[in-house]
Amino acid sequence: MEIEALPTLLTSPRRVHYVGPERVEVLLSTDETDGQFGMFTSDVPPASGPPPHVHERESETLYVASGRFEFWVDGETVVCDPGQVAHVPAGVPHTFRNLSEHESRLVVVVAPGGFEGYFAAVGTPEPGVVDGEVVERLMAAAPDFHIAFLPPPSAAGAR
Structure with a gap:
């Protein structure tokens, strides 16, 4: 059986x-990839990153487009520079942090798709600060996107 693949071009x-x-x-949502994956960029401020967490159903591949990032994956820490990739299988605890003195970019692919919808659920149209209201939105939406938040890596035995 021959399968014809057609490119998806974003015009919206x-x-x-x-x-x-x-x-x-x-960049690409689960609706645009027939559920296979989601793709997004993340511009991360210096010394920032998400709390440790687990994606219960998605693997996550993070390409460092700019800056320097420290990744903590299942108790191991690695530093990645531009052009390097970190891959996190589904169900594995992880987090990352921007080590640069400037905003830095990750290009992220999650598979299967769907997790990228989390940002529409918790995000805002303008930048802000992480305060109690933001944390409350993050925690409330997490179960809908199969995310479990964890204690900080230092509490989990990382360096």
């Missing part, structure tokens, strides 16, 4: 969401 405006100061732009 980009979908940009802010989670606190972090800018997330959805």
Whole structure:
């Protein structure tokens, strides 16, 4: 059986969401990939990153487009520079942090798709700060997107 693949070209405006100061732009959603994956960029401020967490159903592949990031994956820490990739299988605890003195960019692919919808659910159209209201939105939406938040890596035995 021959399968014909047609490219998906985005002609609509980009979908940009802010989670606190972090800018997330959805490039491809699960609807545009027939559920296979979601793709987005994440512009991360210096010394920032998400709390440790687990994606219960998605693997996550993070390409460092600019800056330097420290990744903590299942108790191991690695530093990645531009052009390097970190891959996190589904169900594995992880987090990352921007080590640069400037905003830095990740290009992220999650498979299967769907997680990228989290940013529409919790984000805002303008940058802000991570305060109690933002944390409350993050925690409330997490179960809908199969995310479990964890204690900080230092509490979990990382360096």
